[in-house]
Amino acid sequence: MIVQTINLTKRYGKLVALNNLHLNIEEGECFGYIGPNGAGKTTTIKILATLMQPTWGEARICGLVVGYESRKIRPLIGYVPDYFGAYEDMVVQEYLEFFASAYNITGKKRAQIVGDVLELTDLTYKRDALVDSLSRGMKQRLSIARVLLHDPKLLLLDEPASGLDPRARIEIRELLKELRRMGKTILISSHILPELADLCTSIGILEQGQLIYQGSVVDALRRARTGTVVHVMTPDDHERARQVLSNLEHVESAELRNGSIVLNLNSQTSDFSFIAQAMLANNLRIHEIKQEEINLETAFMRLTKGIVQ
Secondary structure, three states, X not given: OOEEEEEEEEXXXXXXXEEEEEEEEOOOOEEEEEOOOOOOHHHHHHHHOOOOOOXXXXXXXXXXXXXXXXXXXXXXXXXXXXXXXXOOOOEHHHHHHHHHHHOOOOHHHHHHHHHHHHHHOOOHHHOOOEHHHOOHHHHHHHHHHHHHOOOOOEEEEEOOOOOXXXXXXXXXXXXXXXXHHOOOEEEEEOOOHHHHHHHOOEEEEEEOOEEEEEEOHHHHHHHHOOOEEEEEEOOOOHHHHHHHHHOOOOEEEEEEEOOEEEEXXXXXXXXXXXXXXXXXXXXXXXXXXXXXXOOHHHHHHHHOOOOOO
């Protein structure tokens, strides 16, 4: 077990930022940490990064207890916050060499490692550029390059794609996929839920300091599904088609929405071939019949209550 928390709690006066958090992340996982602002995601990550002490409870990294064995933990983790510090007078290579020296990486080994992480993060061509001149997306990649210098087992990424344009988000996502293939364990918090669904092996949903779900994305989607929703597109009389379909046995409701007929079927219905049969029997043509897919955003909205602290 790479990450384990037991009754992890953090209070700020009367405000409970984390409430008896039980979190388990296995080696090699890419774990997506989801929750609204103020849910406690950053607090969790800062505790795991040994930057903050819990009020009570326990957090372990590779079996080592945060707070008591923090010096042993820090070489095992790489923490990327959601902001980038100011290093106006450093070029990219100097920036990485500075942090490599902080990990006692010296001589030829340092030059080799700096070159390797520049290549991995696709920043080799920017090695002589001033850090402050980089775009936000490049700065995020540089932040990841920085935490890879000492080859940590666990990466803690707090909103790494926040504020990035679509191309920069794709580049960060592909980099994280490569790190996952390399065997790194990744904990990533993000508001960009479709990208987490594509990237993560498991997710945790946090609301008001409490973990309300932990498991696979597939299981989260299954739990969020309350029934079958089918969209029917027809070039014929939409209102007549809606009335025909609304009277069918397995249809709970039928409404017109954006030029299509949206049917809510009862939860026991998995075969909806009867829809096509009813349309043809009533001389109604069919352009398309498709089942509505539930994505991670839908699952998040259905599994949470929208409560913030």
